[in-house]
Amino acid sequence: MVLVYAESPNGQFKKAAFEAVSYGKKVATLLGQPCAAITLGTAAAKADELGKYGAEKVYNVANAQLNHLDSQVAGAVLANAAKQLNATVVVLSHTSTGKAIAGRLAVRLDAGLVSGVNSLPELDNGSLHVKKSVFSGKAIAEYAINTPVKVLSLMGNAIRPEVSGAPVAVEALNIEVPAGRITVKSVKTIEGRVPLPEAEIVVSAGRGMKDPSNWGIVEDLAEVLDATTACSRPVADSDWRPHHEHVGQTGIAIRPNLYIAIGISGAIQHLAGVNNSKVIVVINKDPEAPFFKAADYGVVGDLFEVVPRLTESIKKFKTAN
Amino acid sequence: MKFLVCIAQTPDTTAKVSFDADGKAFNTAGVQFIMNPYDEWYALVRACELREALGGTVVAINVGPATNETTIRKALAIGADEAVRIDAESASSAFVAKQIAAYAKDQGFDLIFLGKETIDYNGSEVGAMLAEYLDLPYIPLASKLELAGNVATIERDIEGGVEVLEASLPLVVSASKGMAEQRIPNMRGIMMARSKPLQVVQPVAFDEPVDAVRFTLPPAKAGVKLVDPEQMDELVRLLHEEAKVI
Numbered sequence: 001m002v003l004v005y006a007e008s009p010n011g012q013f014k015k016a017a018f019e020a021v022s023y024g025k026k027v028a029t030l031l032g033q034p035c036a037a038i039t040l041g042t043a044a045a046k047a048d049e050l051g052k053y054g055a056e057k058v059y060n061v062a063n064a065q066l067n068h069l070d071s072q073v074a075g076a077v078l079a080n081a082a083k084q085l086n087a088t089v090v091v092l093s094h095t096s097t098g099k100a101i102a103g104r105l106a107v108r109l110d111a112g113l114v115s116g117v118n119s120l121p122e123l124d125n126g127s128l129h130v131k132k133s134v135f136s137g138k139a140i141a142e143y144a145i146n147t148p149v150k151v152l153s154l155m156g157n158a159i160r161p162e163v164s165g166a167p168v169a170v171e172a173l174n175i176e177v178p179a180g181r182i183t184v185k186s187v188k189t190i191e192g193r194v195p196l197p198e199a200e201i202v203v204s205a206g207r208g209m210k211d212p213s214n215w216g217i218v219e220d221l222a223e224v225l226d227a228t229t230a231c232s233r234p235v236a237d238s239d240w241r242p243h244h245e246h247v248g249q250t251g252i253a254i255r256p257n258l259y260i261a262i263g264i265s266g267a268i269q270h271l272a273g274v275n276n277s278k279v280i281v282v283i284n285k286d287p288e289a290p291f292f293k294a295a296d297y298g299v300v301g302d303l304f305e306v307v308p309r310l311t312e313s314i315k316k317f318k319t320a321n
Numbered sequence: 322m323k324f325l326v327c328i329a330q331t332p333d334t335t336a337k338v339s340f341d342a343d344g345k346a347f348n349t350a351g352v353q354f355i356m357n358p359y360d361e362w363y364a365l366v367r368a369c370e371l372r373e374a375l376g377g378t379v380v381a382i383n384v385g386p387a388t389n390e391t392t393i394r395k396a397l398a399i400g401a402d403e404a405v406r407i408d409a410e411s412a413s414s415a416f417v418a419k420q421i422a423a424y425a426k427d428q429g430f431d432l433i434f435l436g437k438e439t440i441d442y443n444g445s446e447v448g449a450m451l452a453e454y455l456d457l458p459y460i461p462l463a464s465k466l467e468l469a470g471n472v473a474t475i476e477r478d479i480e481g482g483v484e485v486l487e488a489s490l491p492l493v494v495s496a497s498k499g500m501a502e503q504r505i506p507n508m509r510g511i512m513m514a515r516s517k518p519l520q521v522v523q524p525v526a527f528d529e530p531v532d533a534v535r536f537t538l539p540p541a542k543a544g545v546k547l548v549d550p551e552q553m554d555e556l557v558r559l560l561h562e563e564a565k566v567i
């Protein structure tokens with residue numbers, strides 16, 4: 001079977017979990033096997049909903065110790081579940097949780113791991129071929145996994161969650177939970193919008209903004225688009241914006257449907273974090289700015305005039321639609 | 322306190338990426354190689370800071386061929402006390418994790434640092450594998466780490482926030498931005514690095530679970546469509562009707 005670990009940070013399933021289950025279902029169909037989802041802990045509500053995304057069975061290991069992540073504990077529990085259920089493929093999300101666990105599972109299950117896969121696998125003479133983006137989006141790698149059991153972690157926003165079934169009853173899975181060695185003290189969440197790695201629309205600004213007091217126009221645009229804000233590295237480094245907004249090679253990598261870059265030159269290290277975006281719009285007064293080469297749509301103009309105008313146009317569009 | 326820092330060598334961030342005709346091998350001609358930025362700026366520097374405050378030894382380890390020694394010497398110049406090179410091409414993250422685990426297993430390291438990912442193959446895989454081989458806790462994406470005696474308090478990046486946690490040593494940690502500030506090696510460091518020990522270790526046998534079949538370049542962008550800065554209604558129309566993203 002294909003076993004999908006549906007993560008539920010803070011007791012909630014988010015898009016990453018639905019994407020992983022939808023992906024797992026497709027892999028299962030390709031292999032002619034059933035698809036099951038597994039959830040850990042006692043906090044997750046509505047696990048039966050995972051059935052809608054293609055899980056024919058949903059298992060839960062109901063132990064409160066699993067409500068917070070300790071990769072050593074979660075790795076052991078998931079590996080034992082995979083063995084007990086005879087899983088041939090284990091799917092996780094390539095998130096802060098998945099990154100903590102995937103490698104452990106691979107070692108425990110003697111499985112080949114490919115992390116951050118971004119498209120459906122193919123079968124080639126019995127071996128599973130998967131693709132991922134490498135060199136910060138500058139190349140695509142295809143790997144063949146040779147082991148009987150395989151572990152895949154799915155890049156966020158790589159596929160859309162797809163409803164293909166109905167809710168199913170959650171079955172308790174009895175697996176021993178070893179003692180953990182990590183204590184989670186607190187979780188500080190950043191107020192406001194959808195977290196950057198999950199955002200479908202991102203409005204990002206750079207040094208062209210001149211001063212942190214000018215960010216109002218960026219926030220207004222983000223507001224009308226229901227987008228998350230991001231920034232270039234020098235902007236975060238000079239504390240104009242919070243560090244968690246920094247995208248690029250040394251910040252975070254994102255792949256939204258729409259990335260709007262305002263007053264950002266498009267240095268290669270910035271592009272490394274954003275060039276997997278589906279559509280890129282660049283607003284820059286310099287027609288020679290390198291970002292235009294990576295853009296789908298470009299506006300050559302002064303951002304202080306263009307951005308408020310764009311916000312107005314979107315408002316108009318939203319009211320009309 | 323004994324610190325181990327895993328350092329990878331990667332192509333320079335601005336390197337042109339290309340492959341040989343059958344897409345098997347990365348073209349290294351004209352490519353500059355550097356220490357993976359997360360390993361250098363964050364993991365290594367934080368290990369050196371902790372050693373400076375608490376005493377002990379920082380060992381830098383790399384799985385790679387002899388040509389990686391320039392990068393390894395740089396780690397020594399930044400502040401590592403000694404280095405180990407496992408003499409093999411770093412074929413895959415599974416291979417690298419296996420080799421480092423084989424070396425580290427009976428060395429009594431208190432804290433093992435990695436970078437959050439390599440910027441070439443972007444795996445974020447080695448840390449969890451290494452921690453599993455060594456049966457140690459693993460905390461990836463750490464942006465802050467303080468030690469009080471045997472207990473580490475760590476902040477790590479999670480989606481939309483930060484998780485604060487505590488764990489006692491020994492531990493494996495991967496470092497992201499915030500952990501430390503980049504250090505530029507000074508003349509004295511560079512001189513001293515020349516005489517610091519660099520041990521070469523032979524690899525252990527390992528069956529590759531995953532093979533790279535081929536590398537390709539992503540399709541080129543169709544080219545930018547420019548919209549008049551006065552015509553933002555037109556941009557909105559294109560985003561809605563053509564790109565279908567709003």
Ligand SMILES: Cc1cc2nc3c(=O)[nH]c(=O)nc-3n(C[C@H](O)[C@H](O)[C@H](O)COP(=O)(O)OP(=O)(O)OC[C@H]3O[C@@H](n4cnc5c(N)ncnc54)[C@H](O)[C@@H]3O)c2cc1C
Pocket residue numbers: 205206207208209231232233234235246247248249250251252262263264265266267268269270273283284285286289301302303304334358
């Ligand atoms: C190893 C390494 C890693 C790095 N990692 C990252 C990373 O993760 N993320 C990142 O972002 N950078 C990173 N950098 C830095 C990167 O190289 C660039 O320096 C940085 O991205 C530039 O930021 P910027 O585009 O905001 O500023 P600038 O390069 O100064 O560009 C500002 C742009 O604004 C435009 N502009 C100015 N005024 C206006 C106006 N009124 N209207 C419209 N446009 C205007 C200008 O034409 C210009 O193109 C890294 C660098 C190195 C060496």
Ligand SMILES: Nc1ncnc2c1ncn2[C@@H]1O[C@H](COP(=O)(O)O)[C@@H](O)[C@H]1O
Pocket residue numbers: 326327328329330357359360382383384385411414417434435436437438439442443444445446447448
């Ligand atoms: N060849 C290598 N030698 C030593 N450490 C490595 C090597 N490759 C990767 N690492 C370490 O593992 C981390 C994560 O790498 P990866 O899992 O490949 O993204 C890097 O930041 C390094 O700290």
